[in-house]
Amino acid sequence: MESKRIQILVDKFLSNTASQSEKDELNQWYRDAHQEEVEWLHTDDDEEKILEQRLLVKLNSHINQQYTNPNVRKTGIFSIPKAFRIAGIAAACIIIGIFMIYRTTDRANTPQVSFSAPADQTENTFVLLPDSSKVILRSGSKISYQYTDSLREIYLTGNGFFEVTKNKKRPFLVHAGNIITRVLGTSFSVESDSDKHIKVAVKTGRVAIQNTQKNTLAVLTPNQAIDYDKKQNSIRKTAVVPAEQLNWVNMDMRFTDVPFGKLAAALTRRYHTDISFENENLRNCLLTGYFEGTESLPEVLDILTKTAGATVAFKGNKIVLTGEGCPKQTL
Incomplete structure (x- = not known):
């Protein structure tokens, strides 16, 4: 065709x-x-x-x-x-x-699966869930998830940003400490790495904040957040600018004149996938870019390879980048 x-x-x-x-x-x-x-x-x-x-x-x-x-x-x-x-x-x-x-x-009913972001890793970790929802985990954070016919449940320790695929029949629940963030389809962050506070900020959509008894404590819309005090068992609703509170989500995906080789190593860690070069000269190509941080690896590679005049090839379970490459930069 x-x-x-x-x-x-x-x-x-x-x-x-x-x-x-x-x-x-x-x-x-x-x-x-x-x-x-x-x-x-x-x-x-x-x-x-x-x-x-x-x-x-x-x-x-x-x-x-x-x-x-x-x-x-x-x-x-x-x-x-x-x-x-x-x-x-x-x-x-x-x-x-x-x-x-x-x-x-x-896979509507999946066994519970866990995933951790290495604490010693500078890059965030990208996780693609079974329903194509995306999670960005900050270093040292952990999630476990289980999907059933009626629910998508996530358990978070640390900091995570969620971009949720809409499904009215299967609500998406994020458990963090004593609160539950309930959504149908939206993007938001949850910070639960503190011993005293749990914070939720909404970028898009609408979420409900509940306690473990499923009582609704607050409803958040874009540019709103809550700060839950664990000790006092109290909740405070605030206005928030997502760009400030969510800056960490793409901190590792903003770069200027970074060699392709160094960038590929970072992407390997971020997406837990092996990326290599067939032509070592490709490592020398300098790339500049600004991503939102929630892009999948194929989306990122699509832009990077076109910019560097390269193509993506697959050998077994490895991603191999091919192309003419660039001369080595000299000082």
Whole structure:
């Protein structure tokens, strides 16, 4: 199928105007063109994460190839039009969702899983939950989660930022100390690393703060926060500017003239995925960028590789970056 036809089908799908026959055509194209990538439903969890990233990167690259100018070289991280990038990533995620829906349905009831962010790591840690909700953990923090047919429950120790996939039938609950943050779909932070206080700040959406008896203590909307005093068992509601309280979420994703090699090492730790270079000269390319901190690894790699004139390849469970590279910088 020609790329133009694929783009038409994707645009219709995203705008909810695709007919059933057009949806079937899109599904059939994906099965025919990417059969080897969808045969991964019985692998272990580590392989599954790698291959899902592979699907996202490869499909996004295919859809966006008409926007790539091979003559553009290392001019800066925003050389690719943002609208094109977002559209391509959204299309990739939507199409993959079509084929993975039964995977998430099968996992409606999951065993409790724990994940910790190393205390000695300077980078934040990115965690992708089974429903595609995202968690950014600050160093030394920990979450455990369990999903059932009716609830998505998270237990947090430390600091976490949550970007929650909307699902009215399955509320998302974050337990931190003596309070519960209940949401349907929103983004917010929870700080529970203090012995005296628990703080919740809302960036988007609406959340309810409850105690362990499920009594509602406060309802927060964007730019609002609460400070819960553990000792006094009291709660104080305040106005907050998210950029100030949430600055840590992307502190490791703002950089100026950082060598690609150093950046790849940081991304390896942040996304707990192995990233290497086929051409060592790629390590020398200097990159400048500003990310929000909640982007997935495929989204980040999509921008970085296009900026550096590189491509993403996969060898086993490793992500390998290929390309011409840059000369080594001399002082």
